[in-house]
Amino acid sequence: MLSWILVLYVYLTLFVTGGIAVYGVVAKRNIVKKIIALTIFNDAVNTVAIFIGYRLIPRPLPPIMPTIHPNRQIYSAFISSSVDPLPQALVITAIVIGVAVTCFLAFLAIRLYDRFGTTDYQEIKRLVRGGKR
Amino acid sequence: MRRGISRSSLVIVSLALALSLILVYFAAMGGLGGHPSASIVGIGQFIVNNTYNVFNRTYWAGSPEAVTSIIWDYRGFDTIFETTVLFAAVMAALLLVPGGIRGRIQGSGKDEGLTLIVKTASKIISCIVVVLALNLALRGYISPGGGFAGGSSYAIAPLLLIAGLSVFYLVRLGYRLSRAIGLRTLGLVGLVVVSSLPLLYMGYIIQNQAKPGSMFPGYPVFLGPLYLGGSLIYMNVFEFLVVSMEFIIIFIAMFLLDRGCGGSA
Numbered sequence: 001m002l003s004w005i006l007v008l009y010v011y012l013t014l015f016v017t018g019g020i021a022v023y024g025v026v027a028k029r030n031i032v033k034k035i036i037a038l039t040i041f042n043d044a045v046n047t048v049a050i051f052i053g054y055r056l057i058p059r060p061l062p063p064i065m066p067t068i069h070p071n072r073q074i075y076s077a078f079i080s081s082s083v084d085p086l087p088q089a090l091v092i093t094a095i096v097i098g099v100a101v102t103c104f105l106a107f108l109a110i111r112l113y114d115r116f117g118t119t120d121y122q123e124i125k126r127l128v129r130g131g132k133r
Numbered sequence: 134m135r136r137g138i139s140r141s142s143l144v145i146v147s148l149a150l151a152l153s154l155i156l157v158y159f160a161a162m163g164g165l166g167g168h169p170s171a172s173i174v175g176i177g178q179f180i181v182n183n184t185y186n187v188f189n190r191t192y193w194a195g196s197p198e199a200v201t202s203i204i205w206d207y208r209g210f211d212t213i214f215e216t217t218v219l220f221a222a223v224m225a226a227l228l229l230v231p232g233g234i235r236g237r238i239q240g241s242g243k244d245e246g247l248t249l250i251v252k253t254a255s256k257i258i259s260c261i262v263v264v265l266a267l268n269l270a271l272r273g274y275i276s277p278g279g280g281f282a283g284g285s286s287y288a289i290a291p292l293l294l295i296a297g298l299s300v301f302y303l304v305r306l307g308y309r310l311s312r313a314i315g316l317r318t319l320g321l322v323g324l325v326v327v328s329s330l331p332l333l334y335m336g337y338i339i340q341n342q343a344k345p346g347s348m349f350p351g352y353p354v355f356l357g358p359l360y361l362g363g364s365l366i367y368m369n370v371f372e373f374l375v376v377s378m379e380f381i382i383i384f385i386a387m388f389l390l391d392r393g394c395g396g397s398a
C-alpha cells in the first residue's frame with residue numbers, strides 16, 4: 001500500500017512538472033524562458049521513461065554485472081533483480097539530442113536578438129507588423 | 134490589458150493542471166503497462182539475460198554494462214541515426230555563422246573575463262572535468278558512462294573557460310573551429326570503419342560478437358589479462374570524439390555569432 005502511494009506521488013510530481021513546463025512554453029512571452037521550459041519538459045519526460053523501467057522489488061540492481069568473471073549465483077541474482085536497461089539507453093541519447101536541439105534554439109534566439117533587440121515575441125511581432133526592422 | 138493576460142494565464146494553468154491530473158490517473162490505472170512491477174518487459178529481460186551470459190554465448194554482447202551493449206550492439210542503428218540527428222543540428226547551427234566556418238577570432242582577450250579567483254577556479258575545475266570525461270568515455274563499457282555522456286561532460290570544460298576567462302584563452306589552448314571539425318570527421322570515419330568491418334567477413338553491419346548466420350568471429354573481448362569488451366570501447370571512443378567536438382563547434386560558433394565578427398579566411 002505504501003509503495004503504491006509512493007508510486008502515485010512520483011507520477012504526480014513528474015506529470016505536474018511536465019504540466020508547469022507546458023504552461024511555460026505556452027504562456028511565457030520571452031523566447032529564452034520558453035526554451036528553458038522546453039528543457040524542463042524534456043527532463044520530466046526522460047524521468048518518466050526511466051521510472052517505467054524501475055523494478056518494484058526490495059533490492060533492485062543497476063543493469064550492470066558486478067564482475068567480469070561471474071559464477072551461476074551472481075548471474076541468476078543479476079537477471080532476477082536488474083532494472084530495465086532499455087529506457088535508460090533510450091534516455092541517454094535523448095538527453096544529448098535534447099542538448100543539441102536546445103543549442104540550435106539558442107542560436108535562433110541570439111539571431112532574433114541581433115535583429116530586433118529583444119527576445120519578447122509579442123514585441124517582435126509588433127516590430128514586424130510596424131515594418132520597423 | 135493586464136486583467137486579460139491574467140485571465141488567459143489562469144485558463145492555461147488550469148488546463149495544464151487538469152492535463153497532468155488526467156495523465157496521473159491513467160498512469161496509476163496501468164496506462165503505461167502496469168509499471169512499475171516486480172518483472173520487466175520481455176525485451177529488457179532478454180537483454181539482461183544475454184548481455185554478459187558467459188554460460189551461453191549465442192546472443193551475448195561481451196559487456197557487463199547492459200545500457201552500453203544496447204546502445205552499440207542490440208540497438209546500434211538507433212544510435213547511428215541519433216548521431217545523424219546531432220550532425221544535422223550542428224550543421225544547421227554552422228550555417229547561421231556569419232563568415233562561414235573559416236571565421237577567425239581576432240583579439241587578445243587580455244582585459245576580458247571575470248576576477249582572478251574565478252579565472253583560477255575555472256581553470257582547475259575544467260582540468261577535473263576533462264579527467265572525469267575521459268574516465269567516463271574510456272570506462273563506459275564496464276561502468277555507467279559511454280561516448281555520449283563522456284562527450285557532453287567534456288564539453289563543460291571549454292564552456293567553463295569561455296564563461297570564466299574568454300574565448301581567446303580557448304583559442305590559445307588550441308581549440309579552433311577547423312581543427313574541431315577535422316577531429317569530428319575523424320570520429321565519424323572511425324564509427325563507419327568499426328561498424329562496417331564485419332561486412333568484410335560476410336557479417337552484419339554494426340556486428341559486435343559472433344552471431345549465428347554470420348562468419349564474423351567478433352571483436353576481441355579479452356586481450357590476455359586485459360578486458361576490452363568487443364567493439365564497444367572503439368565505438369565509445371569515437372562517439373566521444375564526435376560528441377565533444379560537436380559541442381565545442383557549437384560553443385565557438387555561438388561566440389562568433391554573438392560578436393557578429395565572422396571575418397575572412
